[in-house]
Amino acid sequence: MTNKILIITIIGLILLLSGLTGWKYFHSKFQGEKEIISSTGTIKYLSLEGGFYGIETEKGEKYLPLNLPEEFKKDGLKVWFKAKLKKVAAIQMWGKPIEILEMSEIGETLKEKPLLTKVKVAVLYERIGDGKQINRSVEDEIKIFKEMNTDFIFRAFWRWFPIPEKCEDLADEEKKELCELKGYSYSHFEESISKIKSELPNVIICGAVGAQFLRETERNPITGEIFDKKETQSMRLNPSKWGINKSLPTKFRNYPDITNPEFQKLLLSWAKKQIDCGADAIWIDMLFKQAKILEELTGDVYHPAVKESYDAASKIVDEIHKYGYQKGKYIYVGTWAYSALTFPYSPPKLDFVTASPSGVEIKKMELNDEKWNFIINITKEKLGDIPILAFIDWAGTTNTPMGVFSQRLSKERQRRFLKYADDYFQKKEIIFVYPVHGGFMGQDAEILSFGKLKVYDSLAPEFQTYETIKNLARDKYGGEHEEK
Numbered sequence: 001m002t003n004k005i006l007i008i009t010i011i012g013l014i015l016l017l018s019g020l021t022g023w024k025y026f027h028s029k030f031q032g033e034k035e036i037i038s039s040t041g042t043i044k045y046l047s048l049e050g051g052f053y054g055i056e057t058e059k060g061e062k063y064l065p066l067n068l069p070e071e072f073k074k075d076g077l078k079v080w081f082k083a084k085l086k087k088v089a090a091i092q093m094w095g096k097p098i099e100i101l102e103m104s105e106i107g108e109t110l111k112e113k114p115l116l117t118k119v120k121v122a123v124l125y126e127r128i129g130d131g132k133q134i135n136r137s138v139e140d141e142i143k144i145f146k147e148m149n150t151d152f153i154f155r156a157f158w159r160w161f162p163i164p165e166k167c168e169d170l171a172d173e174e175k176k177e178l179c180e181l182k183g184y185s186y187s188h189f190e191e192s193i194s195k196i197k198s199e200l201p202n203v204i205i206c207g208a209v210g211a212q213f214l215r216e217t218e219r220n221p222i223t224g225e226i227f228d229k230k231e232t233q234s235m236r237l238n239p240s241k242w243g244i245n246k247s248l249p250t251k252f253r254n255y256p257d258i259t260n261p262e263f264q265k266l267l268l269s270w271a272k273k274q275i276d277c278g279a280d281a282i283w284i285d286m287l288f289k290q291a292k293i294l295e296e297l298t299g300d301v302y303h304p305a306v307k308e309s310y311d312a313a314s315k316i317v318d319e320i321h322k323y324g325y326q327k328g329k330y331i332y333v334g335t336w337a338y339s340a341l342t343f344p345y346s347p348p349k350l351d352f353v354t355a356s357p358s359g360v361e362i363k364k365m366e367l368n369d370e371k372w373n374f375i376i377n378i379t380k381e382k383l384g385d386i387p388i389l390a391f392i393d394w395a396g397t398t399n400t401p402m403g404v405f406s407q408r409l410s411k412e413r414q415r416r417f418l419k420y421a422d423d424y425f426q427k428k429e430i431i432f433v434y435p436v437h438g439g440f441m442g443q444d445a446e447i448l449s450f451g452k453l454k455v456y457d458s459l460a461p462e463f464q465t466y467e468t469i470k471n472l473a474r475d476k477y478g479g480e481h482e483e484k
Contacts, residue, residue: 407445
C-alpha cells in the first residue's frame with residue numbers, strides 16, 4: 001500500500017512539473033515574446049564560456065542573438081537589426097536573448113547623398129498590386145512601366161486606413177475579400193515590389209503616408225501595438241498646449257499633433273514598414289500643415305507652437321533618412337514644396353518636393369506662371385537643385401484638380417492638357433508625374449474608370465489617355481524604348 005502511494009505521488013509530481021513546464025512554455029511563447037526591437041549596434045566577439053557573439057547598441061544595451069547569420073559574425077561590424085525578445089535561458093550569461101528577424105550592415109557608402117537628377121519619367125500609380133479590380137496583374141503593371149521607360153513610381157502605396165500584414169489576418173470575411181481585391185496589405189506591397197524590381201531593378205518606388213489624419217483605432221505595424229480611441233484622442237492637436245485660447249477650425253478638429261512623441265512614433269512606423277517592404281522613397285502628405293495651421297491661428301510665424309511643429313516635422317524627415325541608413329539604403333523623402341519652404345527657419349533635408357496645378361488652372365488649360373516661378377525659386381533658394389514633381393492632386397470630392405481633370409474635361413481636352421502641361425513643366429525643369437493610375441476622382445464622381453472605379457485610370461475606355469502619356473514619356477528618351 002505504501003509503495004502504491006509512493007508511486008502515485010511520484011507520478012503526480014511528474015505530471016505537475018510537466019504541467020508547469022508546459023505553462024511556462026506557453027507563457028513564454030505567447031505572452032513574453034511579443035516585443036519587437038529595432039536598433040543599431042556593433043557586433044562583439046566575447047571569449048567567455050567558449051566564445052560567442054553579441055550586439056551592443058549605441059546606448060550600451062546588450063543583446064544575445066540566438067540565430068546570428070554567419071555573414072554577420074565579424075567583431076566590430078556595425079549593423080542595423082530588427083529582433084524579437086526571447087524569454088529563454090541561455091548558457092551565456094550576457095545580454096538579453098533575441099531572435100534576429102532582419103539584419104543589415106551599415107555601409108560607409110551612404111555618407112554622401114545620391115541625387116534624383118537622373119529621373120526623367122515619373123508616373124503616378126496608386127496602388128501597385130491593386131489590379132484585381134480591373135483584371136490587371138502586377139505583370140501587366142510591369143509591362144506599362146517598361147513601355148514608358150519609368151524611372152520613378154510615385155505614390156505606389158498609400159496608407160489611408162490601418163493596413164494588415166496579410167488580408168487573412170482580418171476577422172471580418174467581407175473586409176478580407178475587399179482587402180484581397182484591392183491588394184491592401186503589406187504582403188501585397190512587398191510582393192509587388194519584389195516582382196517589379198526583378199524586371200526593373202533601377203526603378204525608384206515611392207510609398208506614401210499622411211500626417212493629417214488619425215483613426216480612432218490605430219496600429220503600429222513595426223511593433224504590432226494597437227492604440228484604442230482613448231489613446232489616439234490623446235495624440236490629437238490641442239492649441240491650448242501652447243496657451244492658445246482659440247479653437248481650431250472645424251475641419252482640423254481631429255488633426256493629430258506632430259509634436260506628440262507617440263504620434264511621431266506611429267507616423268514613422270507607417271513609413272518604416274513601407275521601407276521594410278522595399279520602398280525606395282517616402283512622400284508625406286501634409287507634413288508641415290500643422291505649422292501652417294498654427295501660424296494662421298496665432299498670426300505669428302515665430303510663435304513657439306509654430307516653431308515646435310515645424311521642427312517636429314523636420315525631425316520626421318531626418319528619422320526616415322536615419323532608418324534608411326541603418327538598413328544600408330538611402331531613402332528619398334519628399335512633401336509639398338509650399339508648406340515646407342515658406343517658413344523663416346532652417347529648411348528640412350528633403351530630397352524632392354511636390355506641387356499641383358489647381359482645378360482652375362486645369363479648367364482654363366493655363367498654368368499660372370507666377371505660382372510656378374515662385375515654387376521653383378523658393379525650392380532653389382532653400383534646398384538647391386532638387387527635383388520638383390508636379391502631379392494632379394485630389395481629395396474627397398470632384399472639386400479638386402483630379403476631379404476637374406477627370407470629370408469636366410473631355411477625353412480630347414484631357415489629352416491636350418497633358419501635352420500642354422508636359423511641355424510647360426519640361427521648359428521649367430519640373431518633372432510632370434503622368435497620371436497613369438490614380439488618384440481618387442471624388443465621392444461624387446460620375447464618370448468612373450471601367451464603369452466602376454472612382455480611381456482615375458488612363459487605360460480606362462472612359463478616359464483613354466494612356467497612349468498620349470506613353471508617347472510623352474518615350475519622348476524623354478528621344479522616342480526610344482530603353483531597358484532599365
